[in-house]
Structure formats: C-alpha cells, structure tokens
Amino acid sequence: MTDTLRVSELFYSIQGESTRAGLPCAFVRLCGCNLRCVYCDSRYTWDEEGRLLRMAEVCSWLERYPGVLAEITGGEPLLQEAVYPLMDALLAQGREVLIETSGSLSIAQVPAAAGVILDIKCPDSGMEERNDWGNIELLRQRKAAGSRDEIKFVLSSEEDAAWAVRIVRQHELNALAPVLFSPVIGKAAPQRLAELILQERLPVRLQLQLHTQIWPGAQRGV
Numbered sequence: 001m002t003d004t005l006r007v008s009e010l011f012y013s014i015q016g017e018s019t020r021a022g023l024p025c026a027f028v029r030l031c032g033c034n035l036r037c038v039y040c041d042s043r044y045t046w047d048e049e050g051r052l053l054r055m056a057e058v059c060s061w062l063e064r065y066p067g068v069l070a071e072i073t074g075g076e077p078l079l080q081e082a083v084y085p086l087m088d089a090l091l092a093q094g095r096e097v098l099i100e101t102s103g104s105l106s107i108a109q110v111p112a113a114a115g116v117i118l119d120i121k122c123p124d125s126g127m128e129e130r131n132d133w134g135n136i137e138l139l140r141q142r143k144a145a146g147s148r149d150e151i152k153f154v155l156s157s158e159e160d161a162a163w164a165v166r167i168v169r170q171h172e173l174n175a176l177a178p179v180l181f182s183p184v185i186g187k188a189a190p191q192r193l194a195e196l197i198l199q200e201r202l203p204v205r206l207q208l209q210l211h212t213q214i215w216p217g218a219q220r221g222v
C-alpha cells in the first residue's frame, strides 16, 4: 500500500462546520474528487496535481499542533488509499480525527475511532444518484462501535430541504448521528430553513459555515 498522498493544502484554521464548529483545527485537504457538485466551493481540488507528500511529512506538519483536532477533507479524501494509514497515524498521536466525505464511496474501512462527516447529496447538487445508501447501515454499525459520526445535508433550495426532511425521517437518521442542515450561501435562505426545521419539529442542527463569516471571500486556507 502506498504511503504517499496528493495534498491540495495543509492549513490551521477554525472548524467552520460540524458539531465541532468554532474549535481550532488542523486541516489536510487532499486532491481529486469523483463528484461535480453544482455548488462546490473547492473545485480547485478536482484536477490539480497538488503536492506529493509522504504520510510521515503530513504527520510531521501536524505535530506543530499537538492535541489539536485534525480534519481530513477534499475533494474526496477516500479516493486515496494512503488516507487510511494517515487516519491510523493521527489517531495514534492521541488526537481527535474527522474525515469529511461526499457519501458516494463506502466508509467501511474508516477506523471506528475517527469521526465521519458524511454528506448526503441532495437533488440540487446534481449528484443525488451518486449517494451510496449502504453507508447508512455502516453508520449504524459504527455507532454501535462507539463512533462519533455526523450526517450533513447541503441545501440549495426549499425543495432540497423538503427532500432532506423526508430522508431523515425515512432512515431515522437522528438515531444514528447528529444531523446538520447547511444552506448554500446565496441560494437557500437560512431564515426559511430555520422556519422549516421548527415547523417540522425536527431535531436537526441548522449550520451556517462559520469560516465564511470570519473570512468572507477567502477561497483557500480557511
């Protein structure tokens, strides 16, 4: 198995999404994605070559931030096989590790001690048919093993929100993990989304991307 990663960027910032939002976090963003979401804010990762780094080099960069939450993201980080030993190595450093994935690939090999942030792609992303629904059963098994995963819907419209409400209920996702509803800036109005969540009496979290409020307009490194 290779221990080399194609890295788009390494940066230390504030966690802007997930239930850990607001915490300092060391990010490892990997290159490449198998999806093409309409709203993608990291499309520079799609085709860029990035830097080829050995796992030890990535770990050594992370050692500058001892004990800090680490998040591996992309692109789609599960496309690179070295992501698995990287997660093991970071967990062995004794830190909390998150991995954000599009939900189009199986999470079966992700260590139980790492927290998966699993996107479920809504219709307006253009990628709904790429959802790997088998991941829901895997989330169930991971929860039984003590994992602290999360499920995220990125919503572009009220139609997306209505779809997400239906999926949450149909699969009883709240029983598996915290569920995050995150509006696409400039597309889905947070106020409408808040009203819908209250009206539906759904125990999901409305999430506004914190980093876009702290550093508006910043394209990379946040």
Ligand code: SF4
Residues within 6 Å of the ligand: 033, 034, 035, 036, 037, 039, 040, 041, 042, 043, 045, 074, 075, 076, 102
């Ligand atoms: S899965 Fe993520 S990185 Fe890939 S296209 Fe969609 S939003 Fe962009």
